[in-house]
Amino acid sequence: MSEERPFRIGVLCTGSMVPHWQVQCIRRLKGQPGIEVVGIAQVTEHPPARQLRGFMEMRMGGLLFPKTGKREAVEDHVAGSRIRRDGSSKPVAALIETLKAQGADAVLSLLTENSSIPTTTAIPVWHFDVNGQELGTSGLPNFGAWMYREDPVTVDLVSTSGDQARAIFNDRASTGGMNMDAVMLGVAWLPVEMCRTHGRAGQAMRTPMPSTARTTFPTLLMHWLRTELRNTFAGRRKSAIAGEWNIGVFPHPISALLDLDGSTNVRWLNSPSPGSHRSEPFGYRAADGQLNVLYRKGEGVNTSDVIARVRPRNDGILKRSRTMLSTVADLGYPFVFDRPDGHYVLISYPHQQRTELFRVAEDNDALDHVRTVLDRAVVNPTCFEHGGRWWLFGTDPEAPDGVLRAYHAPRFDGPYAPHRNDPVKMTGSGCRPAGSCFMHEGALWRPSVNNGDPMALGIHFNRITTLDPEHFAEEVVHTLHGFPGTLYNKGVRTVCAMGDITLVDGIRPAPEAMEMEAADSNTVRKSKEYLEE
16 A cells, blocks of 8 residues: 555445444444545345245344344444445446545445446455355355354455455354354454555465355254254353363473473462363562462353462462452453563453553552553453564454454553554464463564364464564464373463463363362373472
């Protein structure tokens, strides 16, 4: 995109009421520097005939897309801007010409499969393709059995000029299948990516997804009944989040995890009480030199996680944990980093759309608020110093595993400005931060959550090859799948560098937790509890 002139885009939508995810597409475009939305043209909406299939598809949309499928008025989200609208019954080709006359360089089409876009247009027209299908008549992806599977979802934004932007999402639902709301809210960022790459020299057209046939009526009926019954008799499904998490100490520097394959050398804290968990640990050394660990503490499925502190004693016995911070909703993980004047903690408030900076109080019994560093929430906020600037990474709360956001500032406490190409990464796995960034052999490394297997979370170790206010690139070098051979051997999602040791977390299936407390398993080696040396 040119520095002197913004990239101008028009939007085609069906009617004045559109699904929430389409509104988010427009919001994302409007919120980006260097992009200007010059007009929204509305194609006349023709209500579909009331048929049983149409009713079931509408009902399925409400069940599978509870948030992104809700219809909202476009005018409610463009008020006060200079956007011009055309709501006439002109043919699509004429509306495209109108948007071109308003200065559009390209047109984003949010129209359905029943709308005809000319094969030849005066300016490029972009349309969505979700797993090989265009959007359905509701403005949502056509229903397909793949929505119940846990396979990655491929979404393309295809241009009549031959350009293309693609993202692959792995967002899982806690009850099985895909979290389609998270997928579509991640998809809402694709038009921004397309604006950045449109017409870029050397951009290759990716192999298109093979077209998929529309779901047959009996299959649609079966899945509709299945979904209705699942919502009525919802049961607890074993997942990576639903087990018992605990904190452990890996007695080596974090860089040793880059070569790790199946280590059992993790010393776990004694197990949390039944129904509770400890996860996402970050540590610091108090004035007396003792290790302190901040972590997310949960007491059950009906309570919000709190930020707590625990101090492992030299005899391996844990003193009672102390709550350091709690609110009416779950908080993000407590990212700790040291400065000359104390220990600072970054915590995200997803329910209030803000990211806050705290400092550990002098008496070590509370967190003192310092300031708001971002007027938006990011999942797993993680900061580090690199290239003479401070960086803050985290994922979009609406697509927590698929969209990585980045900010930078001259000081650790801000003010933070967005990276020029924010969001800097959209992919099915490896976006969400998983702990401390660190230097090793002259390179900067970023751990991220590998959610390729929802039943066994792991960690990608990404080597950052380029990072400045205008560029970002990283490559996955190693994946840590957990700590087999130990009690908590079913996954890992956090690693925290603490010099000669590394704090980690691990999970075991909750139904087995109490049984394994009673006796050692024949196949699982019980590791030592942590002892400070």
